[in-house]
Amino acid sequence: ISAVLLVGAYKTIEEDDLKFPLIYGEGKKARVLATIGVTRGLGDHSLKVHDSNIYIKPFLSCCPEVKVYPLAQCEHGADDVLVLGTDGLWDVLSNQEVAESVGCFLANCDPDDQHRYTMAAQDLIMRARGVLKDRGWRIANDRLGSGDDISVYIIPLMYGNKQN
Known part of the structure; x- marks a missing residue:
């Protein structure tokens, strides 16, 4: 039964x-x-x-x-970051795509620009949303973009006031 x-x-x-x-x-x-x-x-x-x-x-x-990450026990550069995002980001972009996007964006920014992490987060949001086409939101390779809400924080891991 x-x-x-x-x-x-x-x-x-x-x-x-x-x-x-x-x-x-x-x-x-x-x-x-x-x-x-x-x-x-x-x-x-x-x-x-x-x-x-x-x-x-x-x-x-x-x-x-x-998970606890011992931030003070590790050496980090200005481009070492934690990406915190909602499912609107992760549903359409892989870890690898996010890492490459953020790495490329930060490498092309002035290291003294205090808004570079915010701009990198905005860039990720735009990549995850994509562009509106006749069939809906589309990202790279004509994949579906996110129709969900997207929140992204890019948090620098460089500890204290150390500068490279």
Whole structure:
């Protein structure tokens, strides 16, 4: 006997849904057990499938992964940065594309320009949004640009007042 549960407007959860892969889709369409967006679980301590008593807890944590980086113990240059962005950025640009874009942008800026990190963040936003064409927002290689909200912070890692 197989139990079937109707889940809101998403889909019917069946026994096969509890097998790998647990995450279906990519980018914005990625869903845990084909029901809940991966980032939607942050802070949701119950983590139940919508309108049910099925717990998703074994597959999704409401606690974000936190890593500590010993900033003061490492040497950094003016172009060493942390890029903090929302899914509107990461859904359309890879880590490699972001790193190359920021690296190239900062290399072409005056190192004394106090606005260079803000301008690099604005450049990333423009790259992720793309240009509006007849078929929607498009980025490099005619890929879809982000239709989502995009927030980006570029945080320099150079510790203290050291200058290169």
